[in-house]
Amino acid sequence: MGIVIRTLRVSKVHMGGAQEDRHSDCSPMQDCSAMFLESGNGLVCNKHPHRLCDDIANTVAASLDTAAGRDTWTLMCVMTTQDTGVTPAHIFRSIAKSLGMLKKQNKGPDTRYVNYYTGPEEDMKTIVLSLSEYGGGNITMEKDEATGLVMICINNPQKRNAFSGKMMVELHNAVTEIEKWKTGKGLILYGAEGHFCSGGDLSFARENCNPHAGFQMATIMTNTLHRLHNLPIMTVAVIEGAGALGGGAELAAACDFRLASKSAAGIGFVHGRMGIIPAWGGVTWLADVVGCHKALDLISSSQIVTPSKGIQTGIIDAIISDDNPLDDAKEWLKARTRSDPEVIHAMKAAIRNVTELAYKTSLPVERRIFAPLWGGPANKLALQRNVKHKL
Structure with missing residues (x-):
């Protein structure tokens, strides 16, 4: 059983529509084992052996929705060669459904009642x-x-x-x-x-x-x-x-x-x-x-x-x-910056993820932010000092 890697460009504007049609004639994307998102968030779902479930679609969709300033992302699907009939169209449709974009594609900001500035962005x-x-x-x-x-x-x-x-x-x-x-x-x-x-x-x-x-x-x-x-x-x-x-x-x-x-x-x-x-x-x-x-x-x-x-x-x-x-x-x-810099930086990153990512995405990210601190220099020093928590 071999491994096939396909990299797909996903457009927020066309998700569930033209972009789906563009890829619908691709060969079947078989048994999904992992999906990666190139949006600064790294791995978003690990080991999905049989089907593209709502959880993976929701996780990817949440990441896409919070990748500020991005109009296009890269989804990398690592697939086995066992044919299950899962096509790129199925993947796009599942993610688009999670984003609520099948009925209203590219909703964008509500500008019905305002004079919306349409000038170009400047360097x-x-x-x-x-x-x-x-x-x-x-x-x-x-x-x-x-x-x-x-x-x-x-x-x-x-x-x-x-x-x-x-x-x-x-x-x-x-x-x-x-x-x-x-x-x-x-x-x-x-x-x-x-x-x-x-x-x-x-x-x-x-x-x-x-x-x-x-x-x-x-x-x-x-x-x-x-x-x-x-x-x-x-x-x-x-x-x-x-x-x-x-x-x-x-x-x-x-x-x-x-x-x-x-x-x-x-x-x-x-x-x-x-x-x-x-x-x-x-x-x-x-x-x-x-x-x-x-x-x-x-x-x-x-x-x-x-x-x-x-x-x-x-x-x-x-x-x-x-x-x-x-x-x-x-x-x-x-009183709030007694910890080592790397610990403070991790605290801020974890809190920012809560406010900027859906919890299904922030929880896995939080674990990965925490892990390097466990057994790190500051943690080991605290353990050596046998710190007692007093009021």
């Missing part, structure tokens, strides 16, 4: 060059190799730390640098001179008040905040003074945790007051933190949530002192 280098022309303020970064903590300061105090185009580029570059930091554990994002961030610089907004410029800004900031959100280290926003407003609220929501000083104004998705919606991915980050129902309430009301109310809502994780908020934030974060 990030072009956007960087364009935004760099709009100066004012800066982003500073300070790493502490001893503690594994990095401090990022939003520095434009004359404008309550509002973002200029240049600052957007600098934050983009800072996140890129931190992504390469192998020994990092945590990040604290704060604003200069006792205020967090009031969003985008209105002077910049007035000079670039058109859909194309808005799309450019949204593209770089959504990209930056998405990567900030997915950093392998713990991220904390320290909200002080005038608070986190507009784009500042989006920045804070993209972090893992939000700490607010007692006298801080709070956090407010006040975009509606400006005739817009969150532009930097804030709808997604807020819904991830408080749920879609509460996110809609906060965005539609444009209310500024005080620290005490933020604790009740779940958007604020802790209230810290007005006297030394950054010192308090460091101590708060250190």
Whole structure:
């Protein structure tokens, strides 16, 4: 009995339709023993000896559905030569059924009631060059190799730390640098001179008040905040003074945790007051933190949530002192970054998989993230120390 390997291109647009027809005349794909997905998730199903069941279809479908930015994937099916009559069409149909795409192919976003921007995507280098022309303020970064903590300061105090185009580029570059930091554990994002961030610089907004410029800004900031959100280290926003407003609220929501000083104004998705919606991915980050129902309430009301109310809502994780908020934030974060970097990175990866993958996919991935830590250097050291768990 031989082994036949076939690599198939799967198009989300045509799944269950033209793509299925395109492959329907292939020779039968026989007894399925394994299926692999090329989407950054690696092995998605192992040892399926007799038939393509719903479980494998659901697992692959969930992975396809969460592979952000991908329109095409490669499915590799490893088959035995025993003919069971399972064709590529059967495989595509099963996966398409799991994605709910047989009746409604390529549903895409719901744009029935909105003016949907249809302009082309732009190269990030072009956007960087364009935004760099709009100066004012800066982003500073300070790493502490001893503690594994990095401090990022939003520095434009004359404008309550509002973002200029240049600052957007600098934050983009800072996140890129931190992504390469192998020994990092945590990040604290704060604003200069006792205020967090009031969003985008209105002077910049007035000079670039058109859909194309808005799309450019949204593209770089959504990209930056998405990567900030997915950093392998713990991220904390320290909200002080005038608070986190507009784009500042989006920045804070993209972090893992939000700490607010007692006298801080709070956090407010006040975009509606400006005739817009969150532009930097804030709808997604807020819904991830408080749920879609509460996110809609906060965005539609444009209310500024005080620290005490933020604790009740779940958007604020802790209230810290007005006297030394950054010192308090460091101590708060250190209590959550005592583990070795590789353990912290694994914690973040496991949590991200829960939020970004269907549980049928996240559970197998979680096991594979855990396994290398078991018996790893940090685990062995803890066992040698005979650690006792005390309050």
